[in-house]
Amino acid sequence: MTPPPAADRGGPDVRRGSGRSVSEHGPGARAAHSFSFGSHYDPANLGFGPIVCHDDHRLEPSAGYDDHPHADLEVVTWVLGGALVHRSPSLDGDGARGVLGPGAVQVLSAGSGVVHAETGDPAAGPTRFVQTWLRPDVAGTAPSYGRAEAPTAAGLTAVAGSGGPVPLGVAGATLWVARGAGEVTLPEAGRLHVYLPRGAASLEEDVDLAAGDAVRLVDAGGARLRLGTGGELLVWSFR
16 A cells, blocks of 8 residues: 655655656746646646645746636746736736736636636746646636735745735635745644745755755644745645
């Protein structure tokens, strides 16, 4: 019998960036997947809490994803570099057409169904962004869109969901961000998904993390993480 993941046994479940599957979406568009996705099917890695997709995308200027549909997903985007051009014809009146730069967060609540497109801004050079898909609490709601510039406070800052400037259709879910060197205390939560897109970090005294690594934790809030110079940390907490 296959043992349960370390996170479900109470310990840190470390997922190294080198183990991620990668998809090439046409010229100049690349995505590294944290979970089972498309042809990279893994029945043992279908999600974590409400997360069903967590991808690290890299786009060359003007490359990306033309019009495509979503339904019953909360699509949360965090830009790390460059700029992402977003458009959604059915939601353009809600500000869903625009350019998202570094340090900005975007939430597309697909609800009963939307079509949108995402491409790298040709004027901004290569673009990198992390995108998470979550199952909403209620299916079939009216689609909506929100975006905000993230606060710049030291330590972990809530940027979406509970306590953040952009709401989510998942009760008790929060996306936190920390940037620059320093120690942070992870939130108290039933589940935590910790991702280090760049830099280096150490979790407590015995888990060293490099850029691209992730950790899944269950009932382990209050753990300390030290972020190195130039690092950036994205943490999902779920009650």
